[in-house]
Amino acid sequence: MFDASPQLLVGLEVGTSKVCAVVGELKEDHQVNIIGVGQHRSRGVRKGEIIDAQAATDDIREALADAEEQADVEIREVVLGVTGGHLRGYNRHGQHPIVSDDRCITEEDVQDVIKNAKATGLPAEHCVLHIIRQHFAVDGQPGITNPVGMAGAMLEVDVHIIQGHYNRLQSPVRVVQGMQLEVQGAPVFTGLASALAALDAEQKDIGALVVDLGAGTTEYVVYAQGVVKHTGVLAVGGDHVTNDIAYGLKVPQGRAEALKVEHGAALVDASARGRNVTLATESGHASKTVNLDPLQRIMASRLEETLQLIADELDRERLLDGLGAGVVLVGGGARVPRIHELAERVFQLPVLPAHRFTVNAETTLLESPEFATAIGLVKYGAMQAQREDSGGWFRRVIGNRFGALLNR
């Protein structure tokens, strides 16, 4: 860490439609500079989880080789993103009495109170992926961000816990390790990474929802008062849109995908009524005329349902009112025409375009919403490195229990 060359950070996202690797350098002043990007079509993943380890290995290798070439570096270690419908996020509360004579709260007390919050039962095959600190309270006084050094009799903490199925979280780790690569720390929930990339500190403070519309899964993360309030995964994504189109219009999947990309929209255009597009004859497929109106209706139904499910969940958790900064859409799905309009109607909140991410980069490629996760992973790695540097500062912000996965 102390050699002259800057530390390398590689974010690797093994997604359902693409494998994406982003290489960043961590500079002395803790700024991250993105120096390379590699991507490759993904074939071994469905609904965000690896179903074909061999295909995934090949695709990861291609993507990493691409990134290595662009950044002119050798990659030995990656920050790995994980997702899947089995992940659950929920909030917990922990209490811990301060028993020392001087009633001074120490770092150990903080560790204990978090342990207490985590303690309540976990299904047998599940493990905790992240424990994220929200707020502390000392003797009932809420809103304390760092209690170390304060005096009190009772320390309380609210944490957000993300848990998942142990073996299913391990499978991407195994694949990466099988390629003689190190996984830096524990794997990271991709939704969290996307939120890190898409939100700046002010947005996190006044409250924002990040929805990552991936091909296999849709992740959503709510930030408010500067901390993670809610996370979730819906194993529904762009693949479902394609599948619906294929079923509804009776076209093969490949053509449905092309229709979605070229003529799709998240809302039904009034002008689409009666308009047709003709699919040219390809090898094996005769030409076919498709009406735009049903195409957009199918897409709109699916996308609205997906967003509505998220809106309903947040409404139940009473989080929708606290989103002063509105909604940010990232992921490939954020490219669908008029998706912002749809999201505005569903959430009844302003929807911001996935603007430039909160990193320094020279390439404009990185402004596309698909790269949010991988960039966020680099950022996450940078924050982790910073934590190691400055002795636990990072833990206060986002307390991923280092290696929590491995020493369950």
Place this chain on the structure above:
Amino acid sequence: MNLEPEQTTAAESRGLLVKILGVGGAGCNALEPLMAAGPGSAAFIAVNTDAMELSRCPAPVKVALGNRTARGLGTSGDPERGRVAAEGALPRLRELLAGSDVVFIATGLGGGTGTGASPVVAAAAREAGAFVVAFVTLPFECEGAERSRCARAGLERLQAAADGVITIPNEAAQKLFDESTTAVEMFRAVNALLADGVAGLWRLLARPGLIHVDASVLLSVLRRRHAECRFATAAASGPNRSAEALERLFAHPLLDGGEWLTDAEALLVSLVGGPGLTMAEINRVMHRVNRQCDGVHLVLGALVDPGMGDALGITLVASRSTRADADVPAADAAAKPAAHDGSEFLHPGQTQRPASRVVAPPPAPTPENLDRLKAAPSGAKSRRKHHTAEQVEMPLEIVSKGRFEKSEPTLRNGEDLDYPTFVRKGVALN
């Protein structure tokens, strides 16, 4: 939680006199686990035509049917013989059933004894003034169409004779176990399910609960005209136990992956928890169930069993109409929306599902279109509670899940999100 016995509403001080009858091979086998771990005291009676099987059954009271007609060799799968044999033993059955309050009948339909004799037994029990609930398994599909037809006929007769019939289709139960389960294990497991069901209801009736369910309340769920009942149970522990148990129930194979619930007319939800059961949990469960199946007749039971420890068990008994019948009891009819004429598809605002806020409704239909649409088979998988007569008989289009056919289904609120949205919501494309 403070649990004083005075607060509970125990039915009778002398306790219920429960009799449990196993009829036929499957029924007799189900008695064994019940005798070992039942939630109270009951009289166990084994009823069978096969003397060999009967002798193996550990029940204290045994009734050998048709000693004269079948010479103790069974019915060779003929329900008619089963019925005749049971009628021959009626005096003995009446004598055994006299004075009982609740009679559970466990049996497997499809064979001779279970199918033929259990309606006779059920009728005798009702004559004796008991509340009669039958738990029946329906045969595996591989056992052949004849057996399954025979089981259906038996089920109808049993439904007429008993107060309530709860079915466990073996085919659905099979999905609870994985491929490697051996045949012996599978049959044993199905029998165990039968025993579980009986034990669940028995516990509900016999133990004083926080929110007690008595026979008449149970009756209001089970006894509906042409109703078929299913039951499913799930347990979970941990911080999210109520949500997890519900999620499991809403995807339970015995409830056809939750489909049964969306069509249910009446629902009994029974919670069993350790002393740590909180009111908030009960509330949460009821809230979810209410949202899942709005407009149903919903009955809640809750009881505390120290033996549950940290776990929360939820048992659902759901009844739904198997036939399109206009003659639902008047009280229920009033609570439900007026009869559907099939035009709801065309007016999304009138369906029970809220209309899409964003996707514009398709143009209003002309009268000719309406007639045509009513006559045409609907491709949409209807989720509404009342099927009109035509809809039940319409050939259902098989909706494919396409590329998600083999992946783990994405379930939310009991819906499989892998099926196209526009199909599930009945969005007209043209």
